[in-house]
Amino acid sequence: MPSNRQMNGQPCPNNTLDQFELPPARKNKLARLRAAWRKSWQEGGFLYQRWEDVFQARHASWHEIATWIKAAALCAGGSLIVMMVDTAGDIASTTLKGLSAAPATGAGDGSGLWGTVDHPIRVFLADQAAHLSVAPAALYGFWQLTGLLGLIGGFLGNAGARIAWVLFGIGSLTMIWSAAPAGGRAAATGLAALMWALASIFALRGLTLRPIVHNHPPQYQFNPALHLHAAIPAAPTPAGDDFGDEPDNLHPLQR
Template sequence: MSHDDRQMNGQPCPNSIPDQFELPPARKGRQRLTRLRTAWRTSWEEGGFLYQRWEEIFQARNASWHEIAPWIKAAGLLAGISFLVIAMDTAGGITGTALKGLSDVPTSDISDGAGLWGTVDGPIRVFLTEQAAHLAVAPGALYAFWQLTGLLSLVGGFLGNAGARITWTLFGCSGLAMVWSASPVGGRAAATGLAAFMWALASTVALRGLTLRPIVHNHPPQFQPQFNPAIHLHAAIPAPTPAGDDFGDNTDTIRRLQR
């Protein structure tokens, strides 16, 4: 291209290359990455944004609730609410599946009552089967739910849960009532007594550590008032007489007596 083509009447041609051309996209990307790295390092320096946030997290371990940074409180509450919602949703799904499985359990065969366990377990199966005939649930589901309640209360009572121990007590009382109701009349007392002994043996595990004796804590009080008796006497002491004061006596009278 000639010099005349690049200039027209002393002015540059519109299609000519400008004096300052733009950087290629690759170089722009490298400059942007360099700025990001610089900003990242600056934020971690003392007084930077990320440095201050990390200090707040580090100080929150030993600080009280009012001293914790507000953004940490908000993040903790949001995480706790999210965990609670997820836990409740999961527990609801598990509970619904378990109850559906119990409702689909087929009718279990009633044991013949042979042996010690059969003497206790047989009347319970008979009682639940008779009651299930009047309910919209299978006898096997009632029996499975009864067993599950006993197992969970046994484990929870062993771990020291108060609610599980109350459930275990109700579980045992209901078992004794079912054995008494469904056992043959001639052996009703023996079957109920045997069930009571079995329940008492299992209670040594479920009610581990439970005592009826009151627990007395003999801890001295933290604040012990101290009494220092003292008697305060307020006596009125007359002011001393100034020197040379003769209680108003006249010096002339004293001189006459001396004469």
């Protein structure tokens, strides 16, 4: 009786893997790839050296890090900055479009301390928007956004945000002076100046007008020294020397 490994006189495969046996050329190629992979991870191999660079970069300074790690970090950082700038541009564009499409809002009744300051600004922006292709609500929303960003950015110490906060305050005082009623113009402008000054305590936190003087020790050290040069007298001429009566064929030994 034929064995189970015989079928029609031909050997029967043991498992599924034997049915898909790779050709010799493919086997040789895979063997070379495995050998190259093992060799690259051995000491002195390509991947071994790259892994050592990554391991040493954790405790090294920027100048000691491998060049390929610096290049990869700079490329990744540049890509991240480009993505952030592109995203910020899209957000700003969407915000400005939303402000432009915002419906007009009422000018308010001007009651209370905040209304005394806010009402003239609304009136001024509404009058200016009549001559521009933008809604008064968009101008008012942009004015509020500028003040909010200047206040938060100035509190965090950003120089550009502090400049924007100063310009925001000057512009607000100018608009209030122009649009406030003539009888209460000075009071409304003064009240707005006091509010802006109080808010500047947070927006201009840490800002000082005093010059900063840095006292650094000198980078050089002067050590006076006295150098004495003593002249050594020449050896005396031995007695009996007739000054040049030696034969011409005799010369002193020179080194």
